Amino acid sequence: MPSIALATAADMAYWTGRPVGTIWRWASEGRLTVYGTGRQARYDLMEVEPAERDADTFEIKSATPAPPIKERSPHVRAA
Template identity: 45%
Template sequence: MPLSLISAADAAWYTGRPVGTIWRWASEGRITSHNGRYDVRELPGKTVDEFGDVHLGDPPPLPERAHRAA
């Protein structure tokens, strides 16, 4: 299946988190950076309820190698 790449700014909007969080997730190995773009399918999307409240999805898990190093 082809990648669905979006910019860091778009990833931040999609997840409801700051761009710095997207960059941190990539540096931690939680998501894959494709030359500064990110596959939307790896990202936890935010949801907005009928009252307009934003609910964030769970962050992507740390890769297994990070758990072993801790």
């Protein structure tokens, strides 16, 4: 069974080295699973690799690339 580590959009942004707006866009594009809605929305850190950071300064060496768009369930209608 895959593990889940739920985090806020801000936490996911730090994890990936991307802006929060990118996390929201990835979620709206179907690249990330969203658990909850609004301010209660959470994202699974285990769905993406962490950004590569410098071991001493924690500055971003390379941000996480965009995850692939997931296929939608046949029971979910596209907007």
